[in-house]
Amino acid sequence: MPWETVMGLEVHLQLATDSKIFSGSPSRFGAEPNVQADAVDLGMPGMLPVLNTRAVEFAVRFGLGVGAKIGRRSVFDRKNYFYPDLPKGYQISQFFEPIVGEGLFEVPMPDGSLFPIRILRAHLEEDAGKSVHDAFPDQTGIDLNRAGTPLLEIVTEPDFRTAEQAVAYLKALHSLVTYLGISDGNMSEGSMRCDVNISLRPVGSDTLGTRTEIKNVNSFRFVEKAIEVETERQADLLDNGETVTQETRLYDADRNETRSMRSKEVANDYRYFPEPDLLPVVLDEATIESIAQSLPELPGPKRARFIEQYTLSDYDAALLVSSRAMADYFESAVADCDEPKLVANWILGDLSAAMNREDLDIDQTPVSASALAGLITRIADNTLSSKLAKQVFEGLWLGEGSADDIIEARGLKQVSDTGELEAMIDDVITNNPDQVAQYQAADEAKQKKLSGFFVGQIMKASKGQANPQLVSQLLMKKLSD
Amino acid sequence: MSVTPEDVVQIAHLARLEIAENELDTVVERFGRILELVDELQAVDVSDTAPMSNPHDDIQRLRPDVVSRGDNREALQSAAPAVEEGYFLVPKVID
C-alpha cells in the first residue's frame, strides 16, 4: 500500500544568554565537569529559581519572528520524572500556558518556493545535564554544567510530508534564530536539537496513524536519514499487517537505524502542575512593542526585498539571505559597485567555494565586501575577463591588496588594443601554416571548431590577457582573408 | 474515591518509594482515610472559580542576565556521596 509520511518537529533551541535561565551560573560550554553548576542548578535543598529576563525577551523575539501570538501571561510548570541528569527530579517547563502561541513560518524550499509550516507553540524550559557513560567502569558520571541552560522548545503542527521539507524547515529556523540573535543554532554542538514525531497513513487518508518520536537527531543529514529509515521501518510493519508502537526511538547514525529507547519504556506520568516557586510572567504591550521595534529585518521580508530591489532569482535571494552576515555582505558590495547580479554570482560562486574549501564563514573571509566590489567594477568595465578575474580573486584571497593593486602587480590587464592583438594573430598564423590550410579547406561547422586552436595559441602568447571576444573577431577576419 | 493496593504500589513506584509487603495493608488503610478526608473537596461548588496557585496572585520578577556565581564545585560537592574527577557518580545507566 502506498503510505504518506506525516511529521511534526520539536526543536529544542538553546538560547544565547550569558547566565542560566534560573541561576546566575555562566551559560557557556566546554568547562570542567560541574564547575558551571551552582547550588540552584544542582537542586540543593532550599535553593530557588529566579527567571532570567533575557530568556523571556529571546522567546518573545522568536514569537514575533514567526508572527505568533505572544502569551501576555505565561506560567511555568513542573514536569516530574526521575533521571540522574535532572537534579531536582523535575524540569521547570511551560505546559499549560506557554509564552509563544500559534504562528506561521514560511520555509524556502531548495527550488525557491515557499512552504508554510504552522507553529503550534514555543515554550521556555531548563536544559538537563549530561550523563557520561564511558569514563568510569560500571558507573555513569553526571555533569550538570548544562543543567539550567535556557531552552526554547518550538513545536510545529504535523505539517511535514517529506524529509526534504523537514530539513528545509530546520535550515530556515537556523537562519531565523541567528538573525534574531537568540541562539547560535548550531546542531552539531547541540544548541539546536530536533525530535521528529513521525507516523504513516494510507495516501488519501486524513486520520493520523500511530506515531513514534525520534529523539535528538543532531545534524541536517541525520534528520534526513532518520526520517528515511523510520519511514521504511514503519511501512514494513504496516505492510506486514503489524502495528506501530507509540514509543520514543533513538537514531543510531553508525548503524543508520532507529531503535527503541528502553529507559523511556516505562510509561511516564509527568504530573505537570504550576511551579509554585515562580509566579506568572506577565508582559505588557509596551514591552512587547519595544522588543518588536528592536527586531532586525528577517530572512522572509529580506528575501522578498532582494528579489524586488535587485531583480535576483528566488533561488539566489533565498541563498543570500540564509545568513544575515551574507546578506549584509551582499548589500555592502552592491552599494560599492552597483552590480547586484555579478555580486550575487561571485558570492554564491567563487567566494562560497573558497569559504567551503577552507571551512570559513562569511564574516571570516579575507575578501572584504568592498574588495570584492573592486574586482566586480573591473569586470564590469571590461578591464578583466572572467578568467583574469579569477586570478585577481585569488590575489584578493591571498591578501595581495585591492583588485587594482593585483591587476597592476600581476600585470593582468586585459589586452584590447587592436594593433597589439593583430600582431599576435599574425605571428600565430605565420607559425602554423598547416592549421591555416586545414581551416581554409574546412566547412563552416568545422571551421568553428578549428578556430579554438588559434584562440588558444593567442591567449597563450598573451599570457591569458587578450580580450577573448576581440581576438576571435579579429581572427575570423584574418583567416577568411 | 477508593484506593486499591495496586494503586498505592503504582503511585509508590512513580515516587520511587518501596512499600514492604507486610506494611502494605497499613499504608493502604491510612492512605484511604486521607483520601476520604480530601474527598470532602468534591462537595464544594467550584464553578466559575479560577485555580489559585499562589496566595497573592503576584507576577514574576525578572533577573538581569548577569553571571553572578563563580566556580564553587568543591564546596558544593562536599555533600555528595560519590564523586570522581568532578563528576557525580551513579550506577551505570543503560539507554
Place this chain on the structure above:
Amino acid sequence: MSPTDPTKASATELSTALANGDVSSLELTEHFLERIKRLNPTINAVITVTEDAARQDAIEADQRIAAGDQGPLTGIPLLHKDIFCTNGVLTTCASRMLDNFVPPYDATVVARLRDAGTVMLGKTNMDEFAMGSSNETSFYGPTVNPWDVSRVPGGSSGGSAAAVAAGFAPLSTGTDTGGSIRQPAALCGITGLKPTYGRVSRLGIIAFASSLDQAGPMTRTVEDAALMLSAIAGMDSGDSTSADRPVPDFRADLGGNIEGLRIGIPREYFSDDLDTAIAAQVKTALSELESEGAKLIDIDLPHTRDAIATYYVIAPAEASTNLSRYDGVRFGHRCAQPKDLEDLYFRSRTEGFGDEVKRRILVGTYVLSSGFYDAYFKRAQQVRRIISEDFSRAFEQVDVIAGPATPGTAFPLGSKNNDPVSMYMEDIYTLAVNLAGLPGLSLPAGAVNGLPVGLQLIGRAFDESTLLKAGHRLQQRTDWHRRAPDVEVSR
C-alpha cells in the same frame, strides 16, 4: 550576672541589659549553652549545638556593643529551626535523609539575623521535613513539652517552641506551612508569628510546600516578635515569591491604642470541635481586648472545614515534588551498594524518609497523577481561592480576625500516631491562613489544667503591624506570656 534572669527575660530586656553593660553577650551565651547542655537531654529540643561558633559570635557582638555600634538584636542568643540552611553547620531537617548534610550557604533569614548581630546557639528539633504537628516524626526522637514532658510540644517547629519555653534562648526561628509556628507556640505558651506569605524570603529554607511555607519568629513577647520580624522581612531577589513591599518598623508600630479596632470572631472557630475550656479562655482574652476599646464582631468563614481537605491536597502535592531532589546522587542519604540506578533511587529514598514523609509523598503523587489532577489538585486550588475570598469578604467588615490557635491543649505523646487524620485536625484553625497567605499571630492567652492555651489573631495581607499591636496590647494587660514552666521540676 544581672538581676534580670536571662532564662525568663525577653530579648528586648536583654538588649537593654547589654546596652547598659549589666551583662555581656558572652555571659548570656554561656548561660544558655549551660542550660541547653543540662536540660536538653530531657526536652530534646535541640539537634545541634554550635558552642564554639556561638562564643566567637558573642565576643564579636560584645566588641560591637562596646564600640556603640549595635542594633537591638546585637548579642542576643537564638536558635534556628533545623530547616534553615546554615553555612558549614549540619542542617538535617530532622531527617535521616539529611543526617550528614552540611550546606555551603546560609538561608536569607539566617544571614539577616547574623547581620543583625544575633548569636546562633544551635539548631532545633522539628517534625521531619516539617511534616507533623507533634514533633514526633523527627529522626532524632520527639521533643517533649516543657510544661509536661509526657506531652507533645506541637509541631512542626516544636523544638523551637519548646526551646523558648524551656529558656534555652529568648528567640528562635520557625517555619509555618499549615500552623507549624502557631500551633507549637500555643502548646508551649510562647508567642509565634507566621508573617504574610512573601514577607520573609524562603531562600535557603528546605522546602515543604512552596506556596504555603513562611518563616517567622518564635519569642516570649510580641515586642520581640516585632523586633525579629523587622530583621528578617523584606524583598530578596533570590526568592521570586518574596514580596517587594516596604517593611515597616514593626516595633515602632506597637505604640498607640486599639480604640475602635474591629475584631472578627468567626462562628466556625467556636464549633463543637473546640474544647469548651479553651473556648472560655480565648473569650476571656478577647474581652481583655474589648476593654482596650476593640469591637468584637461575629463573622462567618464558611469554608473553614474545607481548608483541611484543600491543604492536604496542595501541601502534599508540592511536597511530593519538592522532595524528588533527594535521590542519593548529589547530597543526602545514599543506600549501600546500589545494584543499579533504580535500586539507588528506591532504597535511598525508602531508607532516608520516615513514614509520615512517605505518606505525604504518596498522597501528593496521587493527587497530581494522570486522571486525578482535575478532581483533586485543580479543585483544591479552586477551593483555595474560595477560602481566600472568604477572608477578603470578612476583612471588608473587620480589621483582625481572632479565635483559638488550636482545638485542644498539648496532647500526650503517641496519642495520635496511629491516625494521621486526627493529627491533621490539630491544624484546623491555622491551615486556612496559609492557604490565603495571610499573617497569623499565636500568643499565650490562658491555661487549662496547667497547659497553655493560644489565641490566634489573623490579619490582612502585609498588615502584621495591626496584629502585633493588638497582641502587644493584650500582653500589656495580661501576664500569660510571662509564665514559664519549671523545667527543673518537670524533669
